[in-house]
Amino acid sequence: MTEPADPSAVTIEPADPAGETAQKLINELCQELSGRYGVAPSPFSPSEAQMPRTIFLIARNGSQPVGCAAIRQIDDNTAEVKRMYVAVGARRLGIGRRVLAELERFANEFGYRILRLETGNRQPEAIALYENHGFHRIPPFGRYVGNPVSVCFEKQIETVT
Numbered sequence: 001m002t003e004p005a006d007p008s009a010v011t012i013e014p015a016d017p018a019g020e021t022a023q024k025l026i027n028e029l030c031q032e033l034s035g036r037y038g039v040a041p042s043p044f045s046p047s048e049a050q051m052p053r054t055i056f057l058i059a060r061n062g063s064q065p066v067g068c069a070a071i072r073q074i075d076d077n078t079a080e081v082k083r084m085y086v087a088v089g090a091r092r093l094g095i096g097r098r099v100l101a102e103l104e105r106f107a108n109e110f111g112y113r114i115l116r117l118e119t120g121n122r123q124p125e126a127i128a129l130y131e132n133h134g135f136h137r138i139p140p141f142g143r144y145v146g147n148p149v150s151v152c153f154e155k156q157i158e159t160v161t
Helices: 020-037 046-050 095-109 124-132
Strands: 010-014 055-061 064-075 078-086 114-120 136-138 150-156
Touching: 010 095, 020 055, 020 064, 020 078, 020 114, 055 095, 064 095, 078 095, 095 114, 095 124, 114 124, 124 150
Parallel strands: 078 114
Antiparallel strands: 010 055, 055 064, 064 078, 114 150, 136 150
């Protein structure tokens, strides 16, 4: 994939996580994580994205799908970023930053004040992205407690009215 001539060529929109495009991106993510860790990640149930205050996004460069991410509710004030992925050929073009910004916009709209996420210690690119986007490391939470490869982050959402 080549760099878009115009940043407006990249769009980020809500999508059905059970759709063919979403499933293709999630499968690419799972293949990459399996290669890095030797095991597939826990499955992402498309039904999770049907829950209230949850959204699944797909990023496209022109018509080409190049990334995805979701947020789902942890509690009334906290959402978790799930299935954050940018295709290998589309990395380093600012797509990950734009997807995170859009997730934050939706989180604010849904009334969340905190975003949390988990990534792995063999994903230095993801760790750098999150740290550069204002997330700070926290102890493992939920099902990540005790997982030796988990690196967890949190960010306070700025309220935008």
